[in-house]
Amino acid sequence: PGKQSVDVLIIGAGPAGCVAAAYLLEQGITVKILEKSQFPRFSIGESLLPQTMEILQQTNLLQPVIEAGFQYKNGAIFRWQDEQVEFDFREKFSPGWGITYQVQRDKFDSILASQVESKGAEVIYQATVKHIDYIDGGVRVAWYDGDGNVHSETTQFILDASGFGRVLPKLLKIEEPSSLPFRQSLFTHVIDQIPLTRFDRNKIIITVHPLDTQTWMWLIPFADGSSSLGAVATPEFYQQFAGLSPDQMLERICHADSYLSNLLKGARNKYSVRQIGGYSSSVQSYYGDRYALLGNAGEFLDPVFSSGVTIAFKSAQLACDVLTRQFSGEPACWQQQFVEPLLGGIDTFRAFVDAWYAGTLLPILCYPNKDPDVTAMISSVLAGYAWDTRNPVVQDARKFLRLISGLCQ
Template sequence: MNKETTEILIVGAGPAGSVAAAMLRQQGRKVLIVERERFPRFSIGESLLPQSMEYIEAAGLLQDVVEAGFQYKNGAAFAYGDRRTEFDFRDKFSPGWGTTYQVQRANFDHLLAKGAERMGAEVRFGHEVLAVEPGERPRVAVRAPEDGEYVIEADFILDASGFGRLLPRLLKLESPSNFPVRGAIFTHVRDNIPPESDFDRNKILITTHPQHVDVWYWTIPFSNGCCSLGVVAEREFLDRYPGSELERLQAIVGEDPNLSRLLAKAEWGVMPAKQIVGYSANVASLWGPGYALLGNAGEFLDPVFSSGVTIAFKSAQLAAECLRRKYAGASVDWEADFSIPLRAGVKTFRRFVEAWYQGGFQKIIYFEKAQPEVRAMICSILAGYAWDTDNPYVADESGRRMRVLEELCAA
């Protein structure tokens, strides 16, 4: 069996893998990406957060993204019955980017992968990793579409395989998520929302089901007149609805009068409706001998605050910095320098996700007498700045500040 060598092997050409590759190429590293799929290919996670732009810029891929024609995004709008509120991310507490984009992931991911190639990374599409041997010189067995199997030996492996979760599966690293088993049914529609409506195409719209506080819909507008539309609920709720995925989604959307009116002229069938269930995931460790896990390969919380791509980019940035120090001859503690910092931000998002499904966070965002400075702090986390410890709601690891705020807003 043929054997190749590289410095950094990245498994997966999605956002985490491509941004990590671009950052490592800036360091002069030899980078090889192997990707099982052929691009472009569909993925969910279509509404970016402004914090993501910092990592895109640091990777040297900003111009690629800005010139691609994606839908501009400056915030998030929320609706629950007759209640409405919105957050403009430019009014956040944390410094940094306040705008971003809503993207068709097939195009976005392909664009980032091509950007990594432009910067000198080699990307092999249609190559599937079959086995991995961790260690000081980790090795993987790969199956190529035409040439059969071969082996790659690397200095280090970054698993950016997303929901495929390659190394967690092969190395038995998975641990149960403490979130209930939820699922999502989703599609793309040509929305035909009239310009005179109050729908702001520069914001994602998150709508809470009128009778179920833990069921919500996303409406993500794109620049081509279409939008991504989906519903998220516990599996038992979704299983109540018969028919095809499209029929089930239409039935659940039909239960919200405001969303039904907004999409009254929508053309369905732009994309087949799909369902995913049990996507929340966790691992015992984010790193091991000769490897680290990036993005969804390590942990995925929930789509409600669109945190997935931001976490993926943050993991790429932290891993690239650890590898920069490694090649400079410095000692790298992957737990202290990679895992703990990454999990700190994930924990912040987790507190907000849990508060959302329990209903407390919804009391906060719809509170009519909110102090502007507190609202700006909440806005920062919604914009992805979950690692800004100057923000009291990030620094408060116990969640006590959030609980007090919920009580004040519910009084």
């Protein structure tokens, strides 16, 4: 690549930005990351899927993650009233990792960022990207430091990994509403005090609200005796709690389910409940003149299957592959080699999310006499292998779910 100050400029040092930096550095491409916040910083999105382990391994980021001692994770539990089903991700159709971690993101993201710094990426913190201009043979990016001073950087190519900041979709006016409706989440961390005999800390637990199947709660145990606790619901559902504080609302919602209430009876919030809403989003195009969008800066579906970090990693892997070819003068097609494969996996998750809220997925998940091969195929998708086109579920997820739904009545 040309004579700009850096080959590739990455906006955001979250999972997508750091994994992209690691891929490019391995190819000898120079990288600078501009990150708005000062790390460590809080982020939601704590339950990883096993597919992420493969990408951490490919980018030589896995060892420090293993050494950090995060909570081991081998599956997911789904509950609705007295029904419960457990998926063990080690029993799945696709080859590859069947385990992963549940991570406090302040620590996890800091590990990835310091690893890519040590591999040669310059990471500038408290650097907020505000503007871009196309210049001869490159792009100029204007950013503000923590004191409000303006700086600029020139680059061959921008990877926007700014998450919900969605810097380029906003600047280039290519945001598009999601196909999913507005939902809102309340969450906190709790010192959970759950006796080890009563709960498998190696699994995320997703509980459907007993009175409203559109509302669900997550419990994600960490290694230090705390857990992430949250709820997702529509604004209409929250209206019944008008006048209550977010702490009171989350407590009411979680304690409506007797199993969860029992688990949480000794729990104490580590901080006041936070909220995020309207997070589902999409874009008109995932790439354009000298840019591509990674992770949440492109599309975010819904948290129910913990697919966010997996999609962020996969988008970085695919985009860096195309970019490396482009920089080395080989044929590179962003539509065929980045967008189409990426959307293949996202659409598999989208089919699962749509079926979840349509109420057709839970009966399939909970159906007791499922063929073990079908269970393994579903388990693969839940473990993040949504790009394994050998899996009949991935080949046409909607059709597969429709067929299985008929058999699970």
